[in-house]
Amino acid sequence: MELFSSSWTALRTAVDELPDRDFAQPSGCTGWLVRDLVCHLIIDAQDVLITLVTPTDKEPTRDAVTYWKIVETPTGDDPLDALIVRLAAAYEQPELLKFHLDDVGSAAGRAAELADPDLRVSTQDYVLTVADYLGAYVMEWTLHHLDLIAYLPDAPEPPAETLSRAREMLEKIAGSPFPVSWPDKDVLLIGTGRRIPTDAEQAELGELTTKLPLVLG
Incomplete structure (x- = not known):
């Protein structure tokens, strides 16, 4: 749960420090500009808030790793992706996106800190403990942080400890370790299809290589 806070705080801080011009730059998500990705993060934060107040007494069906499933490589043509683009454009000014992310994102962060790690919650027809649910989001925040800075070389990278944890999770999903000499960032980018290997x-x-890319959804 500490890694959730660390990765989420780092991502929101990176967004807050972006100059307005960077919101029109491409992101690492196919078909999305940085502003579209930030809009997606707002919706993610809302999902966290909703899930944390959706308790259940059912037995867990997923953990932080099995929460993730392998999906088809996105093309940018998905109706929900298109909705994100239209919604992001409606904000008009980057400052409004920043404000909304800070508002909802801060609330999601506080809710996570206050949540009982053993409480069971329901989302997407899955049941997880709060600890596992927030643990799954370490992957989400870390990958999207890499997406955010994909074409912004001066922006800060995700914290080392969250890169390491996301790599560990990805290797469990893959069922195999990546080369030990590879930096965590390269493992995540290549492993999830965000960069083509040399x-x-x-x-x-x-x-x-026959299992890649591991596109998570």
């Missing part, structure tokens, strides 16, 4: 990296992957 020929040398492809050779190091060996049989693991």
Whole structure:
């Protein structure tokens, strides 16, 4: 749960420090500008708030790793993705996006800190403990932080500890470790299809290459 707070705070801080011009830059999400990604983060924060107040007495069906499923590589044509783009454009000014993310995002962060880690909650027809639910979002925040800065070389990167945890989770999802010498950031970018491996990296992957990309949804 501490990593949830660390990754979420770092991501919101990175957004808050972006100059207005960067909101029109592409992000690491196919078909989305930075402003579209920030709009998506607002909806994510709302989902966290909703889930944390949706308790259940049912037995858990997922944990922080099995929460994630492998989906098809996004094309940017999904109706929900298109809705995000229209909604982001409606904000008109980056400052409004920043304000809304800070408002809802801060609330989600406080709710996470106050939540009972053993409480069971329901989301997407899954049942998880709060600890596992928030643990799953370490992956979400870390990957989207990388998406945010994909074309912004001066923006701060995710915290080292959250990159490490996201890598650990991705290796469990893959059922195999990535080359030990690879930095966590490269593992996440290549493993999730955000960057194409070089020929040398492809050779190091060996049989693991047949499982990639691991597009999470």
